[in-house]
Amino acid sequence: MQMTDFCDHLYNESTDGYIQILKLDDENNSGERTIKIYNTKNDGLRDIVEELHKKEDVFLAPNTMYIPKRRVENIRQFRALFQDIDCESMGLEKAETVYMIWIMHYEGKIPKPTMVTDSGRGVHLYWRIQNAPFGALNTWQELQDYIYYNLKHLGADRKATDGARVLRLPGTINSKCDANCEVLYIDNDVEYSMYELREEYLNYKPKTHQLKMQQTKKIDNKVISNRFFNSYSLHMERANDLETLCRLRKYEMTGYRNMAVHCFAYWKGIYVRDNYELENIVIEFNNAFTEPLKETEVQAVLRCIPKAIDKFIAYEQGLRSGERKRVSKGMRDKEGYWYKNETLIDRLGITSKEQKHMKTIIGLDEKYDRKNEKRRADRRNEEGLIKREQEKVNTLNEVRELVRNGLKNKDIAEKLKISVRQVQRLKKEV
Incomplete structure (x- = not known):
């Protein structure tokens, strides 16, 4: 029973x-x-x-x-x-x-x-x-x-x-x-x-309040996940980005192996808390390199991870418990390993071409390119038209329909609230 x-x-x-x-x-x-x-x-x-x-x-x-x-x-x-x-x-x-x-x-x-x-x-x-x-x-x-x-x-x-x-x-x-x-x-x-x-225990707030907080730049001790990632999901996506980088390079990581193994072990360790299992995952990752690190070098990296994870948990959960934390621009006050994108790009030698395949490890140029691309995409509808172009298409269709119904230019202009000259010009395109 x-x-x-x-x-x-x-x-x-x-x-x-x-x-x-x-x-x-x-x-x-x-x-x-x-x-x-x-x-x-x-x-x-x-x-x-x-x-x-x-x-x-x-x-x-x-x-x-x-x-x-x-x-x-x-x-x-x-x-x-x-x-x-x-x-x-x-x-x-x-x-x-x-x-x-x-x-x-x-x-x-x-x-x-x-x-x-x-x-x-x-x-x-x-x-x-x-x-x-x-x-x-x-x-x-x-x-x-x-x-x-x-x-x-x-x-x-x-x-x-x-x-x-x-x-x-x-x-x-x-x-x-x-x-x-x-x-x-x-x-x-x-x-x-x-x-x-x-929402009850981690101090999360509804998204509507999140947006308001972001707009007013107000800072408090509540945990506000940004539009895409919070501390936990960010580490997971960084690990995925690193694996993507290795695949793009066909695991030719010589010159960057120590940094890659160190970051991968830490980012994976945020979720894989079994030390034996984490060791196996990191060894598999290292062995995929065209020139793997020595086992002693991998073990040296792994020895530092549990302590860093403990610090990460203490910092993040302290924040979620309502403690006020000071965080400098360089994130030096955060516990665990925190690297800015610029540092990761430099120390892993990530090119602008490689960044286009990443979700989180991107520089300012790639960030702005994505924003501009999104703005362009947002401006165009499913037909690939901007608002003004779509309005013209809609007006043309309305003029075409009214012409079929036998209305004169003056009546069409009055019905669509446009000038007679504009009706005449549109009729040429109908």
Whole structure:
């Protein structure tokens, strides 16, 4: 019943994609534990978890994947927000920890969890959400970081803020402490909307107010995402721009490899919080170069990333919690790694031709070119005509119709509120 209740809370007929379950098996002759992986759709999930009932060290990914490979970039649906609270490491009892979490909810600091499970050495918290696609990644990650930031003092694990994270399955056993994992609390009447949570807890304001703020240049401590990106989505698009740059150069990045690997590892690390998974992604990226960096050089870059991500979360979530932050023009006061476009263009040697394929890493010339192109496009309608040209076409059509109806020039001029001479000129084009 524990396992069924757990599954029914997170997954229903709206579930799409693969749900991954991991089972750590006993150590082999070399002292390593092997992993058995199950990938299933919702309709086959309950048969698998029943098979794993009372087994040791079983983990499940709350979010689903569009292919049977568990990675953040493969997420099909976000099903829940979650946190892994290792309260015992902080000297706290589980009951005491859950009580403190409920107090924080009543104080308006965090939303009320829809499910709480005992993980053996701590508790897992879940906030069931209306399922959302991969495009909602930045919103999901912001909310995940917000909850982590507010629960960090209770033992929240930053590595568990990863969208592809697996957590212990209730109804199984944690071999590290020989304890049963079980459901402590479920509320099936609550399902959150991420966008409502964002407005309530992340200090977001409606877009109409956003535009007003931008026009008046007024500054306050509210989080106002600009027309295109906020801090989270900007990092994601910068990583995509960097991959685009590498493809354009057919991965001939000699002379720019260190900067490319450093930026890629950091930008990817905003969303990939599992250090092992991030390492694999960065190594794959480096190995695609025609002349890859040495493994020791890649590892040196990776060692700096977790600390930088911690600073990024502290800065961004502090801002979302209402703290006033001073930010200089050069963004030197921001925590983590922040590079201006000019710096990235210079240090990666990005040409004006390459910038045309980028979304975020562009110089002033490319920025103005895009604005002018947009203005030109905005001025022309679907027929490629500007307003004045379209008005002339409309008048010509009206004159043509009135001529067919037998009206004289004077009558046409009076009906269309134009001069007789103008009617005569238009009739020549009809």
